[in-house]
Amino acid sequence: MAAPLPARAAASPTAGAPPWLALADMRAELGPYLRTLWRAAPALAEADAARPWLSARGVHLPPTVALAAHEADDGAARYWYRAAATHAAAHRAYGSQPLARGHSGPVVRALVGLLEDARVEHLACRELPGLRRLWLRFHTASPALGDGFEALMQRLARSLLDAGYGDPHPWVAKGRRLFFLDDHGQVLAVPHTAALRTLAARLGHDIGQMRAGFNDREYLVQPSYRDDNAWLWLPEQAAPAAETPVPQPQAAGANDTPPQPAQAPPEAVRYRYPEWDRLIARQRPAWCTVLETRPLALPRSGRAAVAARTARRKPLRVPVTPAFARGAQLDGDEFDLDALAQAATAGRAGLAPDARVHRRRARQAEPRASLWLIDASASSAGPARGHDGATSLLQAARQAAWLAARSAQGPRHACAIHGFCSEGREAVHYRRLKDFGDALDADAAARLDGLAAGLSTRLGAALRHATALLGRQRAARRTLVLVSDGEPHDIDTHDPRYLVEDARRAVQAAARRGITVRCVGLDPAAAPALRRIFGAGGYCVPARADALPSLLARAALSSPGR
Structure with missing residues (x-):
């Protein structure tokens, strides 16, 4: 070494x-x-x-x-x-922003550093595969190294980088199983640094059960080319007061259940969907996996700032044509008793009676259901047009969807706001930020504000899942509105037309279920792909981001075909 x-x-x-x-x-x-x-x-x-x-x-x-x-x-x-x-x-x-130490012990911090090293190297090797060979020459750990904690860490580090290395130790196998979603080590189960602490706490609990010693003062990260990970943690005095504690590894005991943080990240629910392959002109059944989660709301201490920020967002005033004519009519479904009495009184007085003595039965507004689906891929972190550069496309989309939902939601109109991104066909991340039955409160706003840009855009699978969720709503009119900055792409597809054609098939399938799909694009360069997917009248690209809220509201309230 x-x-x-x-x-x-x-x-x-x-x-x-x-x-x-x-x-x-x-x-x-x-x-x-x-x-x-x-x-x-x-x-x-x-x-x-x-x-x-x-x-x-x-x-x-x-x-x-x-x-x-x-x-x-x-x-x-x-x-x-x-x-x-x-x-x-x-x-x-x-990498990401430094983490607050909270109550994380030395074992958990060491494991978070190891997992973060593995995470960034996995992402780097996905983009530059030759780096794996460069790093692997320094990963020489094997069962001969022993079963101490530091030896197990070196064996786990090699296992997370070398797909061909099979370590027999159950702890190493468990770490690999928790780190990846698939058996081949292609899809990360925890793509963000902040969520690594939960995984580290579970592995650290097992170390405590094994009573494996650890001297953090003499510990050196291995292999030696890796840095000491000191940058990963905020200084003690900079830690926020509202930090959610993460449990330290516990001593051996009768209870084998790993400890969980006060607010554990939600488990993803998996759904399988088909995908259209234009090269073979047929649909591949159960080809994509959608990982659906409902993000956690902010702690109570963090809701006040979000509530104050959302209160400053003024609701829209979107004009809607009345559903029926009001007042007395020349003909209608039944007599208007007040108008009929007035006509009789006028006749007895020798005046010409008003012939408008009928009325039409008031029709209640048709029940509607609208779902705004936000593309949160990495490209949505770019600046929004019409702003000073401080507002990203994703920030503009989040705010526009919130304002549109506030203007549309009512007793006869159910609304939802969801987001998605992807990293290959086996991991389409779908986040239910505001569901149909949720109130537009600080919790919903906090979940929406927590939607971050990253990864890719496998649009067809996300549209199919959104269609399935919207199809469960009992409504006369159901509208799915996509907010996206570009055309579909993903890490495991190289044909630029492949995902476009699949998304087009997903839109056609939604139409057969009576669901109208619209798209508000954020990048004029993607207009040809959007036209192919949604049709000439199914999309629009506003010149400025400040026009987004009214466009999203009108897209949800417009009738099919308009």
């Missing part, structure tokens, strides 16, 4: 000594190397420690690196620097 030396002078080569390399000799190579991979190169600085670490200033690497004799070859030290620099760059590309 790579062991950085404290100074270059102490590492001068001698006969029989392991090969060594200095950071000064690698600077000219690492900058262009990282720019080629990531289109950006973080600043490289010499570390004041024997291991890599990250800071706001950039990546800190040890000044010199020497390798053990069993690792000695001509390019091993050079590969180590490359592995350390690309791993740090992956953190900067796929």
Whole structure:
């Protein structure tokens, strides 16, 4: 394993000594190397420690690196620097904001660091597959390393990166099973850093049951090219007061049930849907998996700010044509007794009576159900047109859907707001933010505000699931309104027409069920794909984002065909 030396002078080569390399000799190579991979190169600085670490200033690497004799070859030290620099760059590309420590113990923090390392490397290898071979050369853990906690962590780290490595230890197998949704290690079960603590707590509980010792003061992250993960945690004084505690691993006991945080993330419910394959001109049954969740509401302490923010959003005034004529009529379903009495009185007085003595039975407004579906893929993080650049497309879509629901929801109009993104056909993430029976309160607003941009857009599966949910509503008119910034795409499809044709089939299937599907596009460049999917009259692209609320409300209130 790579062991950085404290100074270059102490590492001068001698006969029989392991090969060594200095950071000064690698600077000219690492900058262009990282720019080629990531289109950006973080600043490289010499570390004041024997291991890599990250800071706001950039990546800190040890000044010199020497390798053990069993690792000695001509390019091993050079590969180590490359592995350390690309791993740090992956953190900067796929990482998130630092986490509050809360009540997380040393075991949980160490496991969160390991899982975060595995998460960013998985995402990096999905985009740049050659990085896996670079990193794997330093993952040499095996059952021969032992069953101590640090040894198990090294074995788990290898298992999460190397799909071909099968470790016999049940704890390692459980960690891999919790980390991935599939058996082949292609789809992450926990795509966001903040949710890793729950998984770490479950694994840490098992370590407590095994009574495996851990000395956090002497612990060094392995393999050695990985940084110390100190950047992952906020300083103690910066931790917010309302932090939800995460349980520490418990000592061995009779209860084998792993502890759960005060508010555990909801379990995803899986649904299978077909997908149209235009290349074979047939539908593949049960081809896509939709993972449906209902996000947690904010704690009580966080609802006040959301409630104040949503209260400032003025409701829309969308004109709707009256459903029936009012007042006395020349003909109708029955007599208007008041008008008839007035006509009789006028006749007895010798005046010409008013012939409008009928009335029509008042028809109640037809029951409606509307669902606004928000595309939350990574491209929705871009700036919205018509704003100063501080508002993203997703923020504009969230606010517009909220205002449209406030203007439309009523005793005869049920409304829902959902969001989606995807990472391959086996993981279409579908989030029910505001359901048909929910009130438009601070909880619903908090769930909506928590919808973040990320991943891809497998539109057909999301439309089929939204159609199934909307089809359960007892309403005369049911409308599905998509808010999207672009055409469908996903990581496992390379034909640009494949997902477009599948989404078109999903819209046609919804129409056969009596559901009207409309789309409000946020990017003019996607207009050709939207026309193909929704038809010439089924979509619109506003010139400014501030027109979104009224467009979403009108799309839900308009009659089919309009």
